Amino acid sequence: MSVPKSVQGKANSNRDGKYMPEIRLLERRDIPQALELCRIAGWNQIASDWERILDYGTGGCYGAFDKEHLLGTVTSTKYAGDLAWIGMMLVHPRFRRLGIGRCLLCRCVEKLRQTSVKTIKLDATPLGENLYKQIGFSTECGIHRGHRKHSDSHPDEELSSESQTDYFSDEHASLDQLAFGCDRLEWIHHLIPSSRFLSCNDGFCMLRQGYLADYLGPMSTRSVETANKLVALAIQQTSNDIFWDILEDNHQAKKIAHQHNFIPVRKLTRMFLSANAVKADPNFLYALADPAVG
Numbered sequence: 001m002s003v004p005k006s007v008q009g010k011a012n013s014n015r016d017g018k019y020m021p022e023i024r025l026l027e028r029r030d031i032p033q034a035l036e037l038c039r040i041a042g043w044n045q046i047a048s049d050w051e052r053i054l055d056y057g058t059g060g061c062y063g064a065f066d067k068e069h070l071l072g073t074v075t076s077t078k079y080a081g082d083l084a085w086i087g088m089m090l091v092h093p094r095f096r097r098l099g100i101g102r103c104l105l106c107r108c109v110e111k112l113r114q115t116s117v118k119t120i121k122l123d124a125t126p127l128g129e130n131l132y133k134q135i136g137f138s139t140e141c142g143i144h145r146g147h148r149k150h151s152d153s154h155p156d157e158e159l160s161s162e163s164q165t166d167y168f169s170d171e172h173a174s175l176d177q178l179a180f181g182c183d184r185l186e187w188i189h190h191l192i193p194s195s196r197f198l199s200c201n202d203g204f205c206m207l208r209q210g211y212l213a214d215y216l217g218p219m220s221t222r223s224v225e226t227a228n229k230l231v232a233l234a235i236q237q238t239s240n241d242i243f244w245d246i247l248e249d250n251h252q253a254k255k256i257a258h259q260h261n262f263i264p265v266r267k268l269t270r271m272f273l274s275a276n277a278v279k280a281d282p283n284f285l286y287a288l289a290d291p292a293v294g
Contacts (some may be wrong), residue, residue: 022066023104031051041090205286
């Protein structure tokens with residue numbers, strides 16, 4: 001990403017945080033620059049992830065701009081009026097410590113508080129966790145990311161297709177609400193077209209393309225056996241590496257990840273602002289949809 005001269009001088013001289021670029025809503029035309037920020041940060045999201053969040057448009061997605069140069073981003077996604085998720089919190093490394101991230105976050109929170117949302121959450125990287133605490137976010141739990149490198153080897157046994165379904169049923173919707181903590185059916189329907197959808201009667205998961213690796217999630221199920229079967233099915237669906245984000249309290253999911261050669265590579269922290277009225281159930285939630293949306 002090129003550095004605008006108008007900002008470069010200000011970034012070097014205004015370490016007191018007084019400099020602030022224009023904050024405005026993100027648009028589809030801003031996605032190429034947003035993707036540059038993702039690549040610099042080493043994040044896995046691709047253009048379709050940004051498109052989905054912006055098109056869903058129920059929260060408020062903002063960018064910090066110097067003229068047409070995008071310096072930072074933040075997004076929010078609302079679920080059924082009960083829960084909002086803040087994500088894609090990115091600031092170009094050369095423009096950090098100027099208050100840009102704080103301004104973006106506060107704008108997003110202010111917008112959400114004007115609605116009837118009960119709970120605001122996010123999944124924090126270690127880099128952003130201190131800022132979120134300063135704003136008033138509290139820790140809920142940890143998240144572990146597993147990384148499975150592609151292997152040409154195949155499972156020793158064929159997986160039975162008995163009782164598998166190829167559509168998102170009412171039972172799946174009820175299960176996902178139980179696992180996630182609130183109704184996100186509309187979001188799931190936005191996610192399915194860009195995912196491989198794998199399911200059984202008592203569980204489902206999705207697998208979709210990412211920049212560094214395919215992403216496994218969301219996954220909700222009522223049994224460990226089904227979770228293990230869904231993960232094995234997902235592995236068969238791709239020749240790419242896979243990322244899998246797991247709530248730290250789901251010990252069964254971590255065991256399954258180990259069995260399928262997922263290596264822990266990253267830790268995140270789930271945080272909430274003010275009340276924590278909506279909670280996921282780690283007994284049923286086996287994989288996140290994305291740290292940017294929960």
